[in-house]
Amino acid sequence: MTPARRDWILACGALAMAPLARAQAPRPRRVAIGTPRVPDPADSDPGGVRKRLAELGWVEGRTIEYVTGYAHEDAKRWEPMIIELLARKPDVLFVSFGGMARIAMRHTKDVPIVFAIASNPEKLGIVASLARPGGNVTGVSTREQELVGKRVELIREITPGVRRIAMLANPDNPVTSRIYLENYSAEARKLGIEVRAYDARSAEELRPAFERMRGDGMQGLLCIADPFQLRAKHELAAHAARLRLTAVYPIGEFVQAGGLASYGTDLLDQYRRAANYVDKILRGAKPADLPVQEPTSFELAINARAAREQGFRIPQSVLIRATKVIE
Numbered sequence: 001m002t003p004a005r006r007d008w009i010l011a012c013g014a015l016a017m018a019p020l021a022r023a024q025a026p027r028p029r030r031v032a033i034g035t036p037r038v039p040d041p042a043d044s045d046p047g048g049v050r051k052r053l054a055e056l057g058w059v060e061g062r063t064i065e066y067v068t069g070y071a072h073e074d075a076k077r078w079e080p081m082i083i084e085l086l087a088r089k090p091d092v093l094f095v096s097f098g099g100m101a102r103i104a105m106r107h108t109k110d111v112p113i114v115f116a117i118a119s120n121p122e123k124l125g126i127v128a129s130l131a132r133p134g135g136n137v138t139g140v141s142t143r144e145q146e147l148v149g150k151r152v153e154l155i156r157e158i159t160p161g162v163r164r165i166a167m168l169a170n171p172d173n174p175v176t177s178r179i180y181l182e183n184y185s186a187e188a189r190k191l192g193i194e195v196r197a198y199d200a201r202s203a204e205e206l207r208p209a210f211e212r213m214r215g216d217g218m219q220g221l222l223c224i225a226d227p228f229q230l231r232a233k234h235e236l237a238a239h240a241a242r243l244r245l246t247a248v249y250p251i252g253e254f255v256q257a258g259g260l261a262s263y264g265t266d267l268l269d270q271y272r273r274a275a276n277y278v279d280k281i282l283r284g285a286k287p288a289d290l291p292v293q294e295p296t297s298f299e300l301a302i303n304a305r306a307a308r309e310q311g312f313r314i315p316q317s318v319l320i321r322a323t324k325v326i327e
Contacts, residue, residue, distance in 0.1 A: 031094060032069065035071065052279075090111060112287045113138075113287065133287055135288055155222075166218040220245055236257075250264045262301045266299050
């Protein structure tokens with residue numbers, strides 16, 4: 001057989017096999033992403049989930065595809081968003097908050113669910129235990145039960161002698177609000193400090209809530225990682241500044257919006273580690289066998305400019321521990 005004839009036969013064979021190869025190509029795995037945020041054309045990858053999965057070898061459009069749902073910073077939209085995402089039959093559902101995972105559990109026992117942020121997954125009832133989740137849900141905890149004490153202590157460091165601290169709660173997010181209040185109160189009692197909850201579920205309810213704080217002689221402010229409070233972060237910071245409350249927030253976004261200080265986990269690291277679990281599940285792992293991860297990276301942010309404007313003197317012992325200082 002001549003070389004030319006051999007090449008011609010091989011080419012014909014390749015052409016004949018091409019339709020079969022296309023027919024046998026596996027479909028891309030589908031990942032549904034549920035985020036509390038509003039759509040942002042400048043950020044189509046909330047939390048960097050797609051970026052991390054690309055680093056792990058997944059190629060969008062070839063081996064993986066994404067469906068993203070947005071709750072427009074409204075907790076009441078979580079459930080409709082999740083129902084819509086599950087209707088797309090994803091291989092994995094990735095959600096930002098443990099509260100979203102809790103809702104998703106009511107609608108599916110089969111689709112694996114991964115959360116990036118949960119203050120106490122066991123108390124939320126989304127896992128049997130951190131070591132053995134036991135169901136179709138796993139993810140990354142924020143270990144809030146330890147962080148809340150540090151926030152209370154931080155308020156006392158900035159304002160020695162503080163005795164009364166307000167916590168802004170959201171009645172539309174009762175489980176998270178209750179867990180935060182229990183944890184904050186327990187830690188504050190050890191230091192002889194009272195924590196009292198004040199409800200606000202909308203921008204219109206913020207000013208009356210802060211006026212009640214003023215009337216009750218509150219000296220500090222604690223908030224929760226809540227979609228409404230994140231959306232209202234600029235208003236929150238302004239009200240706290242107006243009353244000169246020593247405000248310590250759970251997420252650095254509040255400080256960027258003019259808040260005094262924050263102490264919490266590195267959220268980008270939380271999302272990255274949760275995306276690692278999405279990868280493992282797509283490759284065959286079961287959520288029940290993946291222990292809930294605990295945070296390894298924490299951020300203390302201080303808004304030095306806000307401190308000066310409000311008349312606070314941030315102790316040097318706090319400044320040297322800060323991972324971010326806004327001047």
